[in-house]
Amino acid sequence: MSKTLLHGYFRSSAAFRVRIALNLKKIAYDQAFRHLRKGEQRAPDFLKLNPQGLVPALEIDGEVLTQSLAIIEYLEETRPEPALLPKDPAGRARVRALAYAHSIEIHPINNLRVLQDIEKRFGADQKAVAEWFRHWVKETFVPIEHKLATDKATGKFSHGDTPSLADICLVPQVVNNMRFDIDMGAYPTISRIYAACMDLPAFADAAPMKQPDAE
């Protein structure tokens, strides 16, 4: 069997998602670390693996996979148990829509490269960067909190009583929020789901501060 190697960075939300999925599915893996603040994702050896220069990249089954959500869908298709998506198409669409709310509507606007860009391009100081971050979280967390709180498909987790792709995307966003002093009291359902996830070793062990490259 070929090795499974995750190229990541402790603080990358996208790498955090893949770590959770690998843990939930009990897939053994090694990690290689690419320090984003030092620009190590631009090193020639890594660009050969992923020309986009983004983490994570996962070496698995002799393939090099990129984009966290594409990687997780691949894991789901090749290692179906435990399932990260429900069986019914409407349930799958609900889980994916929740996952994308976190990973498409918030994260791409708030990730490190964009925060660094608004500093450089618009002279945003630390306070302005934090306001930007909090604005985009609020834009999506308010409706998602409402949806999760009022929709009976919500259970112990975002969808029923087992963790899914939606939770895999929720948890890294909540962890990120902590760095920007976001008052999670406004989001009781999201907070409850976050706590339920972090009770599971698959989530807790994937946390940024548990990684060997954590600072």
Added chain:
Amino acid sequence: MSKTLLHGYFRSSAAFRVRIALNLKKIAYDQAFRHLRKGEQRAPDFLKLNPQGLVPALEIDGEVLTQSLAIIEYLEETRPEPALLPKDPAGRARVRALAYAHSIEIHPINNLRVLQDIEKRFGADQKAVAEWFRHWVKETFVPIEHKLATDKATGKFSHGDTPSLADICLVPQVVNNMRFDIDMGAYPTISRIYAACMDLPAFADAAPMKQPDAE
């Protein structure tokens, strides 16, 4: 059979993707229009359907689905032919990673609500907004062009010789680029694939300027 109704906006890239997918799968649908520049996606009747206040939303099979990529995965699962994803997991991961490069790495940073926000927040003028837009396109289009040009899995389309989810995300991004004078000469493979797609009525008929609400 319940009606299929797409809530969209002619210029929304995400709605454009769903129109292409519906057309490729020959699913008959009606459209309701939500004028984003007039804020019609915030109308109470629409917020009831989609509390996030984002287009598109698709009413189909008695469900209300949101998030373009979740909608398209649902269509693929419930109406498998013609397939928008290849059969092999590694191929599916490649197509999804390409789709996400467009729809996660570029589009969320460059969509209308973010462009309006940098105008308001940082006082970005038209020129600064255009530079922002072009910057994020270039960050992703350069590596994607390289990948598509050098990877033998690329065919007439992004993956082999049939249109896929990757093309469904590529085409609206290229159309968006035109509004910001991006020199597509730097991206010959992307341009070639775009042209091949637009030769198909499923893509051409979904174009923004072909929609009844186009201005």
